[in-house]
Ligand SMILES: Nc1ncnc2c1ncn2[C@@H]1O[C@H](COP(=O)(O)OP(=O)(O)OP(=O)(O)O)[C@@H](O)[C@H]1O
C-alpha cells in the first residue's frame with residue numbers, strides 16, 4: 001500500500017484532506033509541520049507527498065527534495081496559496097508532479113491529481129522494472145555471445161589442428177610404402193654379390209626416394225589448385241606396373257596373384273606419383289581383403305585400364321571378403337577402417353578419392369560380401 005504523507009500547518013485543511021483520502025487506497029499520515037513530515041518520511045518512507053508550500057519551519061520545496069532523495073519514485077503535489085506562474089514553474093522545475101491552489105474549492109480535483117500521481121508512479125516503477133530486466137537480459141546475452149565467440153574460436157582452432165593432423169597422417173601413410181620398399185632393397189644390397197643387381201636396386205632406391213619427395217610436396221600443397229605445368233603425360237601401363245612392384249616390395253603379397261592388363265597407349269595428364277599412389281592403395285586393399293578371406297594361392301587382385309572416346313578408365317578388383325552393403329558409402333571417409341589398430345589407418349581410400357577428384361575423375365565401388373570387390377575410376381580424356 002502506498003504511503004501518502006499530507007503536510008499543512010492549517011489544522012482545518014489538514015482535516016479536510018485527511019477526510020478526502022481516509023478511505024482511499026493509501027496509508028495516510030498527516031503532519032502539521034515540516035519537521036514532523038521529515039521525521040515521518042525518514043522513518044516510514046514516502047510514496048506520495050501532498051504538501052503546503054509555505055510552512056513555517058521547513059518549506060514544501062525542501063520536503064519535496066527530501067522525499068525524492070528518500071525515494072526516487074516519490075511523487076509530490078504542492079499546495080500553494082499564490083496563483084503565480086512563478087510558483088507553479090518553480091514547483092515543476094523541482095520535479096513536482098502537479099500543484100493545487102488554495103483555497104481548496106474542489107477537493108475531488110485534488111483526489112484526482114493524487115490518483116494520477118499514483119498511476120504515474122506505478123508506470124515509472126514498471127518501466128524501471130522492465131529496463132532492469134532488459135539490462136539483465138542484455139548482460140546475459142553479452143555473456144552468451146562472448147561464450148559463443150570463444151567456442152567458435154576453439155572450433156576453428158581444433159578444425160585447423162584436425163586438418164593438420166589428417167595431412168600429417170596422410171603423408172605418413174603414403175610415404176610408408178616407398179619407405180618399406182627402400183628398406184627391403186637396402187637390406188638386399190647388403191647381401192647381394194652381383195654388382196649389376198646392386199646397381200639396379202640402388203636405381204630403384206633413388207626412384208622411391210623421389211616418390212617420397214613428390215608425395216610430401218604434393219600432399220602438403222594439396223589445397224593449392226594444381227597448375228597444369230606440373231602435369232606430365234602418365235603412361236598407365238608403366239605406372240600400374242611400378243605400383244604393383246612397389247606393393248610387392250613393401251607388403252606381404254605371398255599367395256596372392258596380382259595381374260595387370262592395361263591397354264597400350266593409355267595416358268593420363270597428371271602427376272606420375274599421384275597416379276601410382278591411387279593404384280598402390282587400391283592394390284594393397286585388395287591384397288589385404290584377399291589375405292583374410294582366401295586360402296593361399298586362391299586369392300587374386302586384377303588391375304585393368306584402358307580408354308574409350310571420352311574417358312580413361314581404371315579398375316581394381318579382387319576376390320576377397322567384400323564390403324557389407326551398408327558400409328559401402330563409408331569407405332572413402334577419412335579414418336574409416338575395419339582393420340586392427342596398427343594395421344590400418346583408414347586413409348588409403350580417402351587419399352585415392354582426393355587424387356581422383358583432383359583430376360576431375362570419379363570413383364565407384366561395387367562389392368558382394370564373400371565374393372569380392374571392384375573399384376572403378378573414370379577420368380575425362382585429356383589431349384594426350
Ligand atoms: N578391396 C577391399 N575389399 C574389402 N574391403 C575393403 C577393400 N578396400 C577397402 N575396404 C574397406 O574399406 C576400409 C577403408 O579402406 P582404406 O584403404 O581407406 O583404409 P584401410 O585399408 O583400413 O587402412 P590404410 O589404408 O590407412 O592402411 C577398409 O578398412 C576395409 O574395411
Ligand SMILES: [Mg+2]
Pocket residue numbers: 281284285344347348349
Ligand atoms: Mg587401405
